[in-house]
Amino acid sequence: MKILITGGTNGMGKGVAKVLATINNQAHEVIILCRSKDLGEAVIKELNNTTLNNKISIILCDLTKLSAVRNAINKIQSEHSFLDGIFINAGLGYAAKRVETEDGMDSHFQVNYLSQFMLTLNLLNLLEKSESGGRVIFNVTEGGEIFWDDMQMKKKWSFDAGIHQAMAAKRMFLLKLHKLYRSKKSSSLSFVGFQIQQTVWSNQLNIIPAYMRIMATIMKFFGTFISIEKCGEIMAPLFTENQDDSLKKSGKFITWKKNRFVDIKEDMNILNQESQDRLWSISLGLCADEKTTQIANKLNKK
Numbered sequence: 509m510k511i512l513i514t515g516g517t518n519g520m521g522k523g524v525a526k527v528l529a530t531i532n533n534q535a536h537e538v539i540i541l542c543r544s545k546d547l548g549e550a551v552i553k554e555l556n557n558t559t560l561n562n563k564i565s566i567i568l569c570d571l572t573k574l575s576a577v578r579n580a581i582n583k584i585q586s587e588h589s590f591l592d593g594i595f596i597n598a599g600l601g602y603a604a605k606r607v608e609t610e611d612g613m614d615s616h617f618q619v620n621y622l623s624q625f626m627l628t629l630n631l632l633n634l635l636e637k638s639e640s641g642g643r644v645i646f647n648v649t650e651g652g653e654i655f656w657d658d659m660q661m662k663k664k665w666s667f668d669a670g671i672h673q674a675m676a677a678k679r680m681f682l683l684k685l686h687k688l689y690r691s692k693k694s695s696s697l698s699f700v701g702f703q704i705q706q707t708v709w710s711n712q713l714n715i716i717p718a719y720m721r722i723m724a725t726i727m728k729f730f731g732t733f734i735s736i737e738k739c740g741e742i743m744a745p746l747f748t749e750n751q752d753d754s755l756k757k758s759g760k761f762i763t764w765k766k767n768r769f770v771d772i773k774e775d776m777n778i779l780n781q782e783s784q785d786r787l788w789s790i791s792l793g794l795c796a797d798e799k800t801t802q803i804a805n806k807l808n809k810k
């Protein structure tokens with residue numbers, strides 16, 4: 509399998525990258541989309557040494573910039589003729605204040621959702637060329653809502669609300685993609701939302717304020733957290749399972765409980781088709797990228 513992982517330099521993404529690079533006799537190829545060349549190269553070196561897999565590469569992309577997303581798309585398209593899977597994972601967590609991107613958007617909205625909306629749409633053609641059944645796994649959590657009147661959170665901001673709005677947006681996006689592809693007769697792609705049940709001890713622990721870190725350290729003592737490697741072990745089958753099993757999960761919101769994948773009941777506001785269509789149109793407008801709009805229009809016509 510050839511898997512692209514956004515945010516594979518730390519946390520959950522790195523855990524998944526590490527496990528995928530290790531299992532099945534190092535058969536899988538891992539492409540890490542990351543914002544720092546130095547960190548990306550250090551992770552390649554680390555994974556080469558620890559997993560003995562030499563099929564690990566990076567694609568540079570700072571998700572706060574739509575221009576960087578366009579460049580990354582072009583680079584992936586020129587270097588790869590297919591992809592078997594994408595892990596939509598990269599995300600900002602804690603932030604002390606609202607930061608606006610150079611594209612004029614709230615950073616959580618752009619990094620955690622919009623840039624990866626654009627990335628996904630532009631890589632669907634490579635997933636369609638997979639011989640194993642292309643799949644997109646979205647790293648999502650329950651709850652969240654779209655602030656239709658203040659999507660960029662200029663009036664009211666909190667990092668928590670920003671994270672959750674992006675989670676809601678990703679879940680609506682995957683449902684829309686699922687529906688579009690299911691309406692095609694020969695659909696081979698799956699779109700799955702996965703929520704990790706336990707908190708993962710990720711790089712976020714180095715970013716949060718000291719008082720939060722102290723609380724987390726106490727909670728770690730009581731076994732509340734899992735390692736990034738454990739997270740990778742739980743999630744890896746979503747990327748390596750056969751096409752039929754992956755297709756059965758498409759359009760679902762799932763988690764891992766009692767050693768198996770189980771469904772999570774989706775919220776009515778996320779299932780609402782009008783809202784999904786509305787968010788889709790707004791997102792295309794915000795991307796303001798001709799190729800992305802063409803892809804979306806073509807998909808809608810199929």
Ligand SMILES: NC(=O)c1ccc[n+]([C@@H]2O[C@H](COP(=O)([O-])OP(=O)(O)OC[C@H]3O[C@@H](n4cnc5c(N)ncnc54)[C@H](OP(=O)(O)O)[C@@H]3O)[C@@H](O)[C@H]2O)c1
Nearest residue numbers: 515517518519520543570571572598599707708710711712
């Ligand atoms: N930790 C949990 O328990 C948990 C649970 C459920 C969901 N999540 C979600 O999982 C995702 C990953 O979180 P994590 O806890 O693993 O956090 P993390 O350790 O901080 O990892 C975040 C990843 O996203 C990358 N990233 C951040 N901003 C970026 C940008 N502008 N451009 C490109 N890449 C960027 C980071 O790159 P750098 O390495 O360069 O910083 C890093 O690789 C987030 O969406 C989070 O909300 C986490």
